[in-house]
Amino acid sequence: MNIPNLIKQAKLGSAAAQKALYDQFAGKMMLVCRRYVKSPEDAEELMLDGFFKFFHRLPAFHYQGDAALHAWLKRIMINECLMFLRKKMAFTIVSDTDAQELPLQEEVLNNLSAAEIFNLVVQLPVGYRTVFNLHAIEGMSHGEIAGLLGIAEGTSKSQLSKAKTLLQKMLLKNQTEYARRKSK
Amino acid sequence: MPDEKANNPFHWKSQLEQLADIPGEAPFDQAAAWQKLYGRLQKEPLSRKTNRYRIAAACLLCIMVLSWLVWVQPGTPLVKDSEPRPGTLPKSFPDLPSRDAAAVSVQQAVKKKSASPLSTKNKVHPPLVNIAATSRPVLPDPDIIKEVFPPIVIHQPVVDTIRLIAAAPKKKLKVVHVNELNNTAEDMQLASNATASSIKELLRADERSGFSTGRNASDNIIKIKLSSSN
Numbered sequence: 577m578n579i580p581n582l583i584k585q586a587k588l589g590s591a592a593a594q595k596a597l598y599d600q601f602a603g604k605m606m607l608v609c610r611r612y613v614k615s616p617e618d619a620e621e622l623m624l625d626g627f628f629k630f631f632h633r634l635p636a637f638h639y640q641g642d643a644a645l646h647a648w649l650k651r652i653m654i655n656e657c658l659m660f661l662r663k664k665m666a667f668t669i670v671s672d673t674d675a676q677e678l679p680l681q682e683e684v685l686n687n688l689s690a691a692e693i694f695n696l697v698v699q700l701p702v703g704y705r706t707v708f709n710l711h712a713i714e715g716m717s718h719g720e721i722a723g724l725l726g727i728a729e730g731t732s733k734s735q736l737s738k739a740k741t742l743l744q745k746m747l748l749k750n751q752t753e754y755a756r757r758k759s760k
Numbered sequence: 761m762p763d764e765k766a767n768n769p770f771h772w773k774s775q776l777e778q779l780a781d782i783p784g785e786a787p788f789d790q791a792a793a794w795q796k797l798y799g800r801l802q803k804e805p806l807s808r809k810t811n812r813y814r815i816a817a818a819c820l821l822c823i824m825v826l827s828w829l830v831w832v833q834p835g836t837p838l839v840k841d842s843e844p845r846p847g848t849l850p851k852s853f854p855d856l857p858s859r860d861a862a863a864v865s866v867q868q869a870v871k872k873k874s875a876s877p878l879s880t881k882n883k884v885h886p887p888l889v890n891i892a893a894t895s896r897p898v899l900p901d902p903d904i905i906k907e908v909f910p911p912i913v914i915h916q917p918v919v920d921t922i923r924l925i926a927a928a929p930k931k932k933l934k935v936v937h938v939n940e941l942n943n944t945a946e947d948m949q950l951a952s953n954a955t956a957s958s959i960k961e962l963l964r965a966d967e968r969s970g971f972s973t974g975r976n977a978s979d980n981i982i983k984i985k986l987s988s989s990n
Binding site: 591594595598599602603604606607610616620623624627628631632685686688689690691692693694695697712713 | 772775776777780782783784785788798800801804
């Protein structure tokens with residue numbers, strides 16, 4: 577069954593269509609939530625909350641392609657994660673203009689596997705991780721991030737800079753391992 | 761090595777997007793998670809628009825009823841009766857008399873009561889209990905006001921409030937005529953200092969001079985005549 581038909585059926589309240597859509601996107605959405613929230617239990621709860629909202633808002637959704645549906649669902653998940661982090665006061669983003677920015681060796685990242693990149697991102701502190709996820713992975717601008725998190729644009733930039741610096745340090749720490757892979 | 765275009769800065773990003781499972785962890789129980797989600801979906805219906813409309817209608821109705829109670833029905837006491845703070849009057853009733861005006865009205869009431877037994881020729885004012893100690897009408901301590909006047913009720917109309925102020929005080933003023941002075945201790949307390957003492961001095965002066973306004977006037981006249989012959 578293709579996705580447009582599944583969406584049609586799900587709008588009418590078909591449980592089978594809802595389950596099919598859930599099975600299609602649950603794995604990826606779980607990874608999205610885990611990138612923002614470290615705890616697997618919390619990530620699972622947030623994913624279920626996201627799907628709950630997704631099915632409730634589905635009647636008002638106009639299908640415009642699989643990519644648009646995926647992006648909309650991912651946005652719902654990210655919003656759930658950010659709300660959770662705000663409620664938990666899990667991070668206090670403090671403005672710091674004295675960030676010493678080091679250039680991120682993108683080529684090193686490109687040579688890493690997805691799992692390694694994922695582990696690196698998850699190891700970042702929650703504030704750095706959030707801004708890095710939103711800017712570097714989701715492609716949001718600093719203005720959008722500032723609006724979402726309730727911080728200044730400069731703070732978002734400094735947080736991203738610190739996240740890159742820390743990632744760089746972690747990459748350098750394991751440089752021998754990465755160089756060995758590169759030589760292969 | 762792949763083409764340099766593949767070393768696109770976002771290449772690692774696309775790899776991350778394609779990740780299927782969480783590395784280093786067992787995949788989460790998708791079926792169990794679906795059961796939880798399905799249970800939640802069954803509890804709450806998908807279409808909540810009608811409920812929202814009902815809630816909105818109920819809120820509108822409450823607002824309309826509240827506004828009707830507040831604006832359409834005047835005179836309904838919104839504030840509980842309360843005594844005014846000492847020395848102040850509620851600002852929401854600008855027509856209420858000020859402290860000075862209230863004191864003047866009290867004096868006028870006192871003066872009116874005391875005016876009747878006196879003749880207009882007699883300029884000496886009878887000893888009266890005067891709440892205002894000085895010539896300038898100034899209200900005494902609020903405690904005295906509370907004892908003399910009943911507490912001002914805010915919800916009453918302004919006219920009634922003024923009447924209350926001008927009403928007879930609880931403590932009746934004892935009006936004592938000059939001729940009724942018995943020089944008792946009670947009278948001494950009641951009479952004002954200046955007027956009472958001056959009246960007494962006048963009386964003594966009259967006695968010394970031989971002039972008398974009381975009894976035995978004829979005897980006194982005879983005495984005067986006798987004295988003048990000698």
